[in-house]
Amino acid sequence: MARIGYARVSTQDQCLDLQRDALRATSCDRVFEDEGVSGAEVKRPGLAKALRALNRGDTLVVWRLDRLGRSITHLIQVVASLHSRGVEFQSLTEGIDTNSAGGRLVFHIMAAIAEFERSLISERTTAGIAAARARGQPHGRRPSMTVEQCEEALRAIRRGECSEAEVATRYKIHRRTLRRRLDGLARVTGTAAG
Numbered sequence: 267m268a269r270i271g272y273a274r275v276s277t278q279d280q281c282l283d284l285q286r287d288a289l290r291a292t293s294c295d296r297v298f299e300d301e302g303v304s305g306a307e308v309k310r311p312g313l314a315k316a317l318r319a320l321n322r323g324d325t326l327v328v329w330r331l332d333r334l335g336r337s338i339t340h341l342i343q344v345v346a347s348l349h350s351r352g353v354e355f356q357s358l359t360e361g362i363d364t365n366s367a368g369g370r371l372v373f374h375i376m377a378a379i380a381e382f383e384r385s386l387i388s389e390r391t392t393a394g395i396a397a398a399r400a401r402g403q404p405h406g407r408r409p410s411m412t413v414e415q416c417e418e419a420l421r422a423i424r425r426g427e428c429s430e431a432e433v434a435t436r437y438k439i440h441r442r443t444l445r446r447r448l449d450g451l452a453r454v455t456g457t458a459a460g
Contacts, residue, residue, distance in 0.1 A: 268295045268296070268321070268324045269294045269325050269327055270296055270316050270319050270324060270325070270327065271289035271292075271294035271296065271327045272299075272316045272326060272328050272333065273289060273298075273300075273328075273329060274300040274301075274303060274310065274333045275300075275301055277302055280301075282301060284329070285333065294327055296319065298312040298313065298316035300312035320348070324354070325356055327357075330359040331359070331360055331362070338379070349364065409447070410443050413451065416450075416451045419437070430444055
């Protein structure tokens with residue numbers, strides 16, 4: 267049953283000593299580190315090594331929660347992954363230890379708050395789209411070409427003034443995008459796109 271520590275600082279100017287000392291004081295067998303690596307970075311070599319070193323029954327120890335997770339959602343994903351492997355998690359500063367009932371409770375409360383936050387974001391997004399529709403405002407990505415531009419492009423192609431490739435270049439879009447827009451116009455107007 268090993269205790270594996272993980273320490274991280276965001277910049278080279280910061281010092282790992284505080285975290286190292288705290289992790290060693292709690293009898294960590296090994297400590298892996300990332301120095302000058304932002305928490306937003308997906309690739310953290312020290313963290314990857316720490317996670318690989320963990321076996322069933324081991325505990326991953328961090329000085330503070332923000333040293334491990336980029337966000338509450340990411341933190342929950344990491345701890346859930348550890349739990350599925352039979353690995354416990356401990357954060358020294360927050361006093362979270364998933365090996366205890368209280369620690370598991372705190373962690374589950376955090377997970378519930380994160381889920382609640384995701385639900386609120388989803389509800390606000392849905393309400394915002396509905397409100398925009400009610401006001402007659404389109405939502406989503408703007409079309410690559412206006413209806414007028416599509417009609418102009420279609421006339422130019424039919425007259426033989428330019429090719430589809432030339433029209434696509436003029437409007438700075440891919441030829442397949444132009445074809446979709448012209449096909450869409452043809453469906454609306456009931457004419458062949460040409």
